[in-house]
Amino acid sequence: MSFTLAKTERLAAILAQTPVIPVLTFDDAKSAVATSKALRDGGLTVLEVTLRTPQALEALQAIVNEVEGVTVGAGTVLEPEHVEKAVRSGASFLISPGSSPRLIASGSEAPVPFMPGVATVTEAMKLWEKGATFAKFFPAGPAGGPEYLKSLVAPLPNVHFVPTGGVSLANAPAYLKLKNVVAVGGSWVAPAELIERGDWAGIEALAREAAALKAR
Numbered sequence: 001m002s003f004t005l006a007k008t009e010r011l012a013a014i015l016a017q018t019p020v021i022p023v024l025t026f027d028d029a030k031s032a033v034a035t036s037k038a039l040r041d042g043g044l045t046v047l048e049v050t051l052r053t054p055q056a057l058e059a060l061q062a063i064v065n066e067v068e069g070v071t072v073g074a075g076t077v078l079e080p081e082h083v084e085k086a087v088r089s090g091a092s093f094l095i096s097p098g099s100s101p102r103l104i105a106s107g108s109e110a111p112v113p114f115m116p117g118v119a120t121v122t123e124a125m126k127l128w129e130k131g132a133t134f135a136k137f138f139p140a141g142p143a144g145g146p147e148y149l150k151s152l153v154a155p156l157p158n159v160h161f162v163p164t165g166g167v168s169l170a171n172a173p174a175y176l177k178l179k180n181v182v183a184v185g186g187s188w189v190a191p192a193e194l195i196e197r198g199d200w201a202g203i204e205a206l207a208r209e210a211a212a213l214k215a216r
Ligand SMILES: O=C(O)C(=O)C[C@H](O)[C@H](O)COP(=O)(O)O
Pocket: 023, 050, 075, 076, 077, 095, 096, 097, 138, 164, 165, 166, 167, 185, 186, 187, 188
């Protein structure tokens, strides 16, 4: 089991592309493609498609095949079966809200980078012992917010986080200014109501505001 340097570097390069990773939930491939184009046109090019709906893998594959200029990963990866299916559907990276031993074993062996989730110091240390230096911080707000993450800079200077869960345009800057935050994740840039309504211009506008945020 290993988080290899090559995959870690690949993940670092993906995360360096953007201050905000949209966390997306799709009920059909068509709206997934349209939403992804709107996000890309607004300047957000790294997308996380959650595996929370029956159509999620089909949606992910459609984005991979039909939308140029985006890097698409799978989110809500909870078990080894999700790892296999997401990779087969063309995911460029895998993200999980947590870091169970079984998932770490299969995720770290995947051919694409895997970013597990943590909410505590000990969880972050356990990953670091295995060679993982990037983790999703979830659920960011309830788990302690920017104050909590700031406290980890001194003891864990080599672990970097993508806070997700309760992040908004308003509070994203407080996370993005931290030394140990490379990007934030959030669903606010593609709200379900706008996707249902087909308001692609609205999503593009939200993406544009988010893309203008600065990571350190
Ligand atoms: O499904 C996953 O893998 C998760 O980790 C949960 C998501 O990241 C959050 O649901 C996004 O949080 P909000 O931006 O507050 O909506």
